[in-house]
Amino acid sequence: MRVLVCGGSGGIGSACAAALTAGGHDVVAVDRDTADVAQPGGAEKAVSAAADALGGLDGVVHAVGRSGRRLGDGPVSACTDEAWREVLRVNLDSVFWLLRAALPVLRGNGGGSVVVVGSALARTLDRDFLTAAYLTSKSAVETLARAAAFEGAPDGVRVNVVAPGLVDTPMAARALTDPAVSGRLPELMPLGRGSASSPDAIAAAVEWLLSPASAQVTGAVLPADGGWSLR
Secondary structure (H helix, E strand, C coil): EEEECCCCCCHHHHHHHHHHHHCEEEEEEEEECCCCCCCCCCHHHHHHHHHHHHEEECCECCCCCCCCCCHHHCCCCCCCCCHHHHHHHHHHHHHHHHHHHHHHHHHHCCCCCEECCCCCHHHHCCCCCCCCCHHHHHHHHHHHHHHHHHHHHHHHHHEEEEEECCECHHHHHHCCHHHHHHHCCHHHHHHHHHCCCCCCHHHHHHHHCHHHCCCCCCEEEEEEECCCHCC
C-alpha cells in the first residue's frame, strides 16, 4: 500500500508513519516544513509529490491539528477571533483541501482509503474541554468526511474518521499535566485506568481503516478513545 501521511512529525502522525512503514507499506510523510496542508496549495503539493514518489496513492492520512488555547479558544462567549480563525484553518480547512486534492488521485487509481484524525470532543462536551473553535472544527470534520465518503464510494474511495480521547502527545501536555484533568482520567477514559492513549494505539486504528480488513467501512467515525464517548 502506498500512503501519504500528513502531520508526519506530530505525535499521532509520526506513529502512523512508523506503524505503516513497519507493516511493509510505502510511506511519504510530510509536515508543515515540507508541505503545509493547512495553507492554500499545500495539500495539492503534498498529494502530487507523494503520488509521484510512490507511483500512485492507495491511502492518505490526515493527522494535522492544533489547540487554540494559547490564542484564546474557550467557551463561545469568550473565544477570540484569532483562535476561531486559526483553529478552523488548521483543523478544518486543511481537511477540506486535502480531501479535494486526494479524491481525484485515489479515484484515478481505482480506489483507496482516507483516514482523518478527529476527536471524541466532537460528540461529547465536557467542562474542562469547552473550547468553541476546537469543538466546532472537529465536529465539522465528521460531516465533511461523510460528504467525501458519499462522493467517493461509487469509485471505491473510502473516507473515515478516527476519534481519539486524550493522547499522550505534546499537544495534550497542558491537559495531562493539569491535576484537575489528569485526576479525572479514570472517569474520562476508563479503559486506560488513569492513563491517556498512546499514539501507537491510535495509529493501529488508522492502519485498520486503511487496510482491506475495513473494505466495507466508509463514512464512519471510529471512537478510539478509551471509553471517553461512553459518557
